[in-house]
Amino acid sequence: MTQTCISTSTVTSSPDQRVAYAHGMVLGVDDLVTEQNYWLYHRYLAQRGLAGMGTVYGLQVTASAVDRDAEVRVSPGLLVDQFGRDAVIRCPQCARLGQWLTARELAQPGTIGEHRDPSGVLTVYVVARYDQCLDTFVPLPGSPCSTSDELMTPSRIRDSWEVDLSFDRPAMPRWDTDRRLARLLSLVDAVPGLPEADSDEPELIAAVLDLINQADDGPGELWPPTSPPDSAQLRFTIPAEAAPDVLDRLFVVWVTQVRPVLLPDLTSPPGIVTPSDPAPVPEILLATLTFSAADPFDVASPEIAGPVDVDDAGRPYLLHSQLLQLLGVLEDDEVVRPQEIAQLSAQVTTEGQLAAISVWFSADGIGQVDLPERVMVTLSDGTGREYRSSPVPSGPFSARWRLIPVTPTSFLTVTDGELVRVTFSGADTQIGTTAESRALRQVIDDGLVLVNADAEGNVAAYATAWIDQVGTVVPPASPQASVEFATLTPSVRENKVPELEIWFHPQPRGPVDDVLLFPDQDLAVEVFDEQTGNAVPIQQTTRHPTYTNVWTIVTDAPRDGRQPWPAYLRLRFIVDKIVVEVRGNQLTLGDWIDKAEILFIGWDPRERIVTGFSRHTVQAR
Numbered sequence: 001m002t003q004t005c006i007s008t009s010t011v012t013s014s015p016d017q018r019v020a021y022a023h024g025m026v027l028g029v030d031d032l033v034t035e036q037n038y039w040l041y042h043r044y045l046a047q048r049g050l051a052g053m054g055t056v057y058g059l060q061v062t063a064s065a066v067d068r069d070a071e072v073r074v075s076p077g078l079l080v081d082q083f084g085r086d087a088v089i090r091c092p093q094c095a096r097l098g099q100w101l102t103a104r105e106l107a108q109p110g111t112i113g114e115h116r117d118p119s120g121v122l123t124v125y126v127v128a129r130y131d132q133c134l135d136t137f138v139p140l141p142g143s144p145c146s147t148s149d150e151l152m153t154p155s156r157i158r159d160s161w162e163v164d165l166s167f168d169r170p171a172m173p174r175w176d177t178d179r180r181l182a183r184l185l186s187l188v189d190a191v192p193g194l195p196e197a198d199s200d201e202p203e204l205i206a207a208v209l210d211l212i213n214q215a216d217d218g219p220g221e222l223w224p225p226t227s228p229p230d231s232a233q234l235r236f237t238i239p240a241e242a243a244p245d246v247l248d249r250l251f252v253v254w255v256t257q258v259r260p261v262l263l264p265d266l267t268s269p270p271g272i273v274t275p276s277d278p279a280p281v282p283e284i285l286l287a288t289l290t291f292s293a294a295d296p297f298d299v300a301s302p303e304i305a306g307p308v309d310v311d312d313a314g315r316p317y318l319l320h321s322q323l324l325q326l327l328g329v330l331e332d333d334e335v336v337r338p339q340e341i342a343q344l345s346a347q348v349t350t351e352g353q354l355a356a357i358s359v360w361f362s363a364d365g366i367g368q369v370d371l372p373e374r375v376m377v378t379l380s381d382g383t384g385r386e387y388r389s390s391p392v393p394s395g396p397f398s399a400r401w402r403l404i405p406v407t408p409t410s411f412l413t414v415t416d417g418e419l420v421r422v423t424f425s426g427a428d429t430q431i432g433t434t435a436e437s438r439a440l441r442q443v444i445d446d447g448l449v450l451v452n453a454d455a456e457g458n459v460a461a462y463a464t465a466w467i468d469q470v471g472t473v474v475p476p477a478s479p480q481a482s483v484e485f486a487t488l489t490p491s492v493r494e495n496k497v498p499e500l501e502i503w504f505h506p507q508p509r510g511p512v513d514d515v516l517l518f519p520d521q522d523l524a525v526e527v528f529d530e531q532t533g534n535a536v537p538i539q540q541t542t543r544h545p546t547y548t549n550v551w552t553i554v555t556d557a558p559r560d561g562r563q564p565w566p567a568y569l570r571l572r573f574i575v576d577k578i579v580v581e582v583r584g585n586q587l588t589l590g591d592w593i594d595k596a597e598i599l600f601i602g603w604d605p606r607e608r609i610v611t612g613f614s615r616h617t618v619q620a621r
Helices: 029-051 097-107 111-115 173-185 201-214 240-261 321-333 440-445 589-596
Strands: 054-058 061-066 069-074 077-080 086-089 093-096 121-139 152-166 188-191 236-239 284-293 304-311 343-348 354-360 374-379 384-391 400-405 418-424 430-432 437-439 459-465 486-492 498-504 515-517 525-529 538-543 550-555 567-574 579-582 585-588 609-616
Touching: 029 077, 054 284, 061 284, 061 304, 069 097, 069 121, 069 284, 069 304, 086 121, 086 152, 093 097, 093 152, 097 111, 097 121, 097 284, 097 304, 111 121, 173 201, 173 240, 188 240, 201 236, 201 240, 236 240, 343 418, 354 418, 354 459, 430 440, 437 440, 486 567, 486 609, 498 567, 498 609, 525 550, 579 589, 585 589
Parallel strands: 188 236, 343 459
Antiparallel strands: 054 077, 061 069, 069 093, 077 086, 121 152, 121 284, 284 304, 343 354, 354 400, 374 384, 374 418, 384 400, 418 459, 430 437, 486 498, 498 550, 515 579, 525 567, 538 550, 567 609, 579 585
16 A cells, blocks of 8 residues: 655646735645646637637648658647647658558548548548647655655646647637638728618628528638628628727627637636646647548558648638738738729709719729710619710810719709719720720729629719708809811812812910821821711822911712702811821820810710811802
């Protein structure tokens, strides 16, 4: 019979207790264990509750062929497991896949066959967990009759680790749910001026609460990219002015109702209360291995056929606080934030008539825009009408546009303070220049992030319609064309062929026209018979020998000369094909019109055409 004088049994103490030291107190094993447990518990509590779990650094998984087997290696590094315990792996770890499969097959015959997929491929997970071991044995005073083994006890607990292979992916509901919440928040758009009644806050909070039901789904069911399960909701819209309050309420739901029910329990997971004798700690995923083994598999000569694919997808990680601090700086300066496509200003009469909407495309990456001829304008009650678009000052590509009713009576009627929505078509709105442009939805697909963009690339912008209570708001009239593009001097040759002298005025300002038509070019002009609409071929085009901006064209006789005179001709000048010289620099006449902001009579900014008219009369003899 033997008896030791000091008990070595594990002392269980509350993690909320620490030793209250006092003079004269005799400290025993239970006091020291209580003190150690207290600090370990709160350290692990802070790590799992505030930091999370995952790889902190290192622990890269690689695989290479060795003879007929495959060797899996894990580099040194640091991890925090699901209970908040940190494990430092100080040297590389390795394992042979074939040998591991052999051990599994010997322990349970048929295991390999059960885990092959229909194509014969095996999936194995590399996992890691915290562990500890007793170390440094020291003698204990005891009975003289005790053996030497009974007089020795471990004096240290060494932090350790366990890296293993498993056919089962470790359940990590906290990691998966955190990612679901992050992706859910990425679907939230803050819209300035959005009425509270149109806010998607209730649906957003319901989606957060539904994360509880998805906690056990694993990473394969993470959403988006498309939409939450069983829901057609693609995005959530909240008022920008109330966004901080909405997020406050959302995060209160997250911390009070969602996080507490996720496993493992944050307050007292297994093994935390008594670190000296822990229960198994849930592991974290390091990598997923997919490979093929010989079929049939020979335990006497294990063989891994082909390469081993190492996939890091789904492994949890922890970013250090300094990096998170820098990410906050990048968020302010470099990270692309959703932008409003345009700033809108609504002009309303005292009778509530929506007379015009001014549009300024202000988003970075938009620049010049060519709108379709009709743009849909919708009120908060769903009433909508098409408004006619007009570039300011000219187009077709401009950063500023004006939307006006198609007819003088086809306006929308608004109430004071009503929200007006303008929808820009993703397919019909062009971004760029006349030389090169892309559809709005293509620009969005290439990475431009815009507020209120739907899956088709259509983008909505909003304005608040305020009714002037002082007097009638008369929308400023669009600039009127008042400058003559060219002076046309018609005549008829003896063979009754129309001849026309064209004196161009590309620079009507100032005493001298210093914008000259480039002499060596084919004048881009089309001639039509006003009565029939038929094209009239041009026989000859010549430039005046002295005056560069004076040209003469001779056409065929309209309708073969059979129609009664006078002849009425319509001329269409294609300005983007006419070259001018401006103080030594060559550019198209269309670019010059845009640059100089000249509104010529007959100028159509959408068609990029200037139209003129000429009347030719045969003089009586």
